[in-house]
Amino acid sequence: MAKPKKDQVYADPQAQIDSFVFDERVADVFDDMIRRSVPGYAMTLSNLGIIAQHYAKPGSIIYDLGCSLGAGMHAMGSSLATSGVTFRGIDNSDAMLRRCRENMADISQKHTVELICQDIQDTVIENASIVALNFTLQFIPKEERLDLLTRIREGLLPGGILVLSEKILFDDPQIQADLTTLHHDFKRANGYSDLEIAQKRAAIENVLIPETIGDHEKRLAAAGFSRDEIWLQCFNFASFLAFK
Numbered sequence: 001m002a003k004p005k006k007d008q009v010y011a012d013p014q015a016q017i018d019s020f021v022f023d024e025r026v027a028d029v030f031d032d033m034i035r036r037s038v039p040g041y042a043m044t045l046s047n048l049g050i051i052a053q054h055y056a057k058p059g060s061i062i063y064d065l066g067c068s069l070g071a072g073m074h075a076m077g078s079s080l081a082t083s084g085v086t087f088r089g090i091d092n093s094d095a096m097l098r099r100c101r102e103n104m105a106d107i108s109q110k111h112t113v114e115l116i117c118q119d120i121q122d123t124v125i126e127n128a129s130i131v132a133l134n135f136t137l138q139f140i141p142k143e144e145r146l147d148l149l150t151r152i153r154e155g156l157l158p159g160g161i162l163v164l165s166e167k168i169l170f171d172d173p174q175i176q177a178d179l180t181t182l183h184h185d186f187k188r189a190n191g192y193s194d195l196e197i198a199q200k201r202a203a204i205e206n207v208l209i210p211e212t213i214g215d216h217e218k219r220l221a222a223a224g225f226s227r228d229e230i231w232l233q234c235f236n237f238a239s240f241l242a243f244k
């Protein structure tokens with residue numbers, strides 16, 4: 001990966017705060033932004049490699065829906081010694097995908113890598129052993145989430161899995177308040193100022209729509225997944241494994 005640049009997108013006190021978008025400015029610093037903003041992100045990535053080793057099937061496709069800079073595919077591709085799988089990364093931000101192509105150059109020597117700029121709601125899911133949907137369902141309108149998960153379940157091979165990582169909400173208002181505070185403490189410990197934290201919070205409001213663990217589990221069952229379990233949680237971020 002190219003050397004990550006420091007995220008200062010929300011550091012300007014004079015800036016007008018518009019709704020968050022995955023534009024050139026965000027794509028340029030995204031690796032730094034997500035690592036300093038999402039508790040457990042590095043651990044999600046490193047364990048994706050372990051998960052890929054277990055569930056990848058020769059001749060199948062591994063999808064990364066909302067692949068951004070390709071960090072998830074890169075972690076999986078580096079962990080898979082043998083070729084024979086195709087990585088298909090989807091993102092609707094051209095700024096992200098151009099950088100993703102560069103980041104995946106080494107993995108492309110070993111595996112087939114296809115990168116497609118499209119809305120993941122239009123992606124045909126087929127012959128899939130693994131679908132990664134990491135921190136991206138939260139940007140899809142709530143009423144369209146079930147349809148996407150259903151199509152993912154249908155496109156998975158028998159024994160296939162979905163890795164779903166999301167920011168989460170809590171039913172209990174006190175727990176919600178406390179874990180939000182801890183998330184902001186995490187950001188502060190990673191060098192973000194109170195201004196940056198407040199401006200980012202305003203920008204993602206109504207753009208990133210989190211739900212509770214219960215909401216996710218109900219929807220995964222409604223989409224036809226036979227079982228699911230949280231395999232990683234850190235403050236208000238969790239990752240589910242859902243089995244076809």
Ligand SMILES: Nc1ncnc2c1ncn2[C@@H]1O[C@H](C[S@+](CC[C@H]([NH3+])C(=O)[O-])CC(=O)[O-])[C@@H](O)[C@H]1O
Binds near residue numbers: 067069070091121
């Ligand atoms: N409808 C959509 N269709 C396609 N792409 C979309 C859509 N909506 C948003 N995106 C894309 O989904 C990605 C979400 S980031 C994923 C991190 C990555 N998975 C990682 O593990 O590093 C998470 C975050 O920023 O919190 C961005 O690249 C968007 O362009």
Ligand SMILES: O=C(O)C(=O)Cc1ccccc1
Binds near residue numbers: 034037167200204208
């Ligand atoms: O920064 C936050 O508060 C988040 O919820 C995570 C995030 C990470 C990267 C882009 C948008 C949101």
